[in-house]
Amino acid sequence: xxxxxxxxxxxxxxxxxxxxxxxxxxxxxxxxxxxxxxxxxxxxxxxxxxxxxxxxxxxxxxxxxxxxxxxxxxxxxxxxxxxxxxxxxxxxxxxxxxxxxxxxxxxxxxxxxxxxxxxxxxxxxxxxxxxxxxxxxxxxxxxxxxxxxxxxxxxxxxxxxxxxxxxxxxxxxxxxxxxxxxxxxxxxxxxxxxxxxxxxxxxxxxx
Numbered sequence: 001x002x003x004x005x006x007x008x009x010x011x012x013x014x015x016x017x018x019x020x021x022x023x024x025x026x027x028x029x030x031x032x033x034x035x036x037x038x039x040x041x042x043x044x045x046x047x048x049x050x051x052x053x054x055x056x057x058x059x060x061x062x063x064x065x066x067x068x069x070x071x072x073x074x075x076x077x078x079x080x081x082x083x084x085x086x087x088x089x090x091x092x093x094x095x096x097x098x099x100x101x102x103x104x105x106x107x108x109x110x111x112x113x114x115x116x117x118x119x120x121x122x123x124x125x126x127x128x129x130x131x132x133x134x135x136x137x138x139x140x141x142x143x144x145x146x147x148x149x150x151x152x153x154x155x156x157x158x159x160x161x162x163x164x165x166x167x168x169x170x171x172x173x174x175x176x177x178x179x180x181x182x183x184x185x186x187x188x189x190x191x192x193x194x195x196x197x198x199x200x201x202x203x204x205x206x207x
Contacts, residue, residue: 001098003055005117011055011085014073023060027163032070034170037078041182045079052185053116054084057096058109064135065109067166068127071174072111072181099123103207112197113185122188125201128180131173132202138165 012020021028054076058069069086076084089096089108097105099112104125111124127135142161146154166173184200191198 001095003095003098003112003114003118007095008053008055008085008114008118011087014076014084014086017056017058017073017086021060024066024163025060027167028060028066028070030167031067031170031174032074034167035071035074035174036171037075037178038175041178042075042078044182044186045075045081048081050116051081051083052121053114053118054082055112055114056084056086056109057089057092057099057112058086059089062108063162063166064127066163067131067170067173068177069109071170071177072124074174075178075181100125101206104204107204111181111201113188119193120197121191122184122196122198122200124181124184125199127202128173128177129200129202130176130180134169134173138162 018025018029018032054072056069056072058065060066073084073086076082087095089110093106096108096110099110100107107126109126112120113122113124114120139162142158142165145161146158149157180200184198187200188196188198
């Protein structure tokens with residue numbers, strides 16, 4: 001399956017995506033509003049000779065998507081050098097998986113950068129790799145907090161705590177996300193067509 005120019009423009013604008021969010025809309029908006037794009041990262045995109053296209057495959061139920069997607073969308077709002085369209089991953093599973101290795105099928109969110117018309121430059125998967133130890137520490141701390149709660153209630157309580165934790169760190173985590181996203185785009189632009197795409201974000205070892 002291929003993301004063509006026609007298919008790209010069938011995606012949602014950021015506002016259209018935000019308007020249709022059904023799950024975790026409030027934390028998404030809180031992170032979106034709190035995210036601050038570092039001036040040096042924004043300057044990189046503003047200096048690009050031509051705009052790039054960005055396809056975002058995301059899901060409102062996913063914690064990493066709630067942390068990462070609003071930050072990247074805030075970046076695209078801050079520069080005219082990123083033309084973005086957003087797709088609901090659950091409605092475009094095959095297309096999303098076409099940008100993932102087989103052992104990572106189903107991972108969300110996925111951000112794919114193209115030079116026009118649709119020459120792939122870079123892929124940024126899930127969230128910033130630098131944040132993984134902090135996310136793991138969050139999960140461990142919350143697991144201890146809900147250890148005495150009945151299993152059904154524990155899942156609900158833990159989910160709420162994770163979202164609150166992510167919202168509270170929106171500015172700090174957002175800066176890390178934008179920095180890593182910019183790095184992979186920089187690398188992809190420097191690669192030859194044969195070397196592309198550059199890949200960034202989290203990594204899972206092959207099985």
